[in-house]
Amino acid sequence: MRRALVLLAALSVAAPAGAESDAEALVRKAFAGATEDEWRTRLAQDETQALCSKYRNAPPPDIAAQILERERATLKLPDDGRLLGDWREGEKLAGIGTGGHIGRIQPDPPDRRKGGNCYACHKLASKEVAAGTIGPSLTGYGRLRGNSPEVVRYTYEKIQNAQAFFPCSHMPRFGYHGWLGPKEIADVAAFLLDPESPVNK
Ligand code: HEC
Incomplete structure (x- = not known):
């Protein structure tokens, strides 16, 4: 399993930016029953995930700051203002x-x-x-x-x-x-x- 993961990681690094890597194609094939929408929302990396993959979860300070800024902008307090529930x-x-x-x-x-x-x-x-x-x-x-x-x-x-x-x-x-x-x-x-x-x- 470990070897397979290392291989998958190597394959995904080899793919040109933006294109589906061999590893992604393999994973997609394994979930043939999933709808296209699920693929888009669940398996396509967003910008943050792509950067975290690229830097192996240890982004340099300028990239880390970029990620923080983008993710902070997504925060939204609930309309009813209730932050504590049951x-x-x-x-x-x-x-x-x-x-x-x-x-x-x-x-x-x-x-x-x-x-x-x-x-x-x-x-x-x-x-x-x-x-x-x-x-x-x-x-x-x-x-x-x-x-x-x-x-x-x-x-x-x-x-x-x-x-x-x-x-x-x-x-x-x-x-x-x-x-x-x-x-x-x-x-x-x-x-x-x-x-x-x-x-x-
Ligand atoms: C896949 C693993 C994973 C799952 C699942 C997960 N967490 Fe975490 N959580 C982490 C890690 C790793 C950290 C430390 C890094 C960070 O702060 O993001 C963390 C940090 C936190 C912190 C911040 C702690 C601090 O000292 O400020 C809180 C609060 C928290 N998690 C709550 C939750 C709650 C509630 C859930 C379930 C709804 C949850 N986590 C599910 C991995 C996980």
Whole structure:
């Protein structure tokens, strides 16, 4: 598998700018059941992703600043102004690791709920033992940072678009991609910040 990935990486570097690389063509073939729209929205790299690939997620300062500027411009506070929602709903969303399957083999049923899959990368509620370490532990997040307007806003916006703060972050841009809607982001933010949430117990 590792060798295959290295090979794919080499192939994608060899492709001229703008053209579909051999690696991309191979991946596209593997998802023959996906519609063109899904390909465009899910598999074509946007400018930020292309730059992060080009610089192997370590962009030089001027490119990092460019990415930050572009990603910050996508941030949008919710129309109703509610940055904190229902932590119980947020707890569910943080734990849901399904949603978004495309292709022929196991496409999602249309009513499947998409989640944030936060536990894949973060420790959150300490009672949950299956937690990843790709991202920092968020256990005690609200207890440690408090609930100031700045912290609330940062938390909401960070979930909306992680790269607005950290260029080439490995954290998905949940709001930017429309994966989580404004209400869902507020629910997850409450899961991190509410004193009653198991994250802070
Ligand atoms: C694929 C891995 C991955 C997933 C999934 C993920 N994150 Fe992250 N997250 C990271 C990484 C890596 C960082 C550190 C780099 C950064 O700040 O972007 C991070 C940083 C953060 C931070 C900033 C922490 C700080 O100290 O300021 C918050 C808040 C956060 N994540 C919340 C979440 C929430 C909530 C979810 C689920 C909706 C989630 N993350 C899903 C990888 C992930």
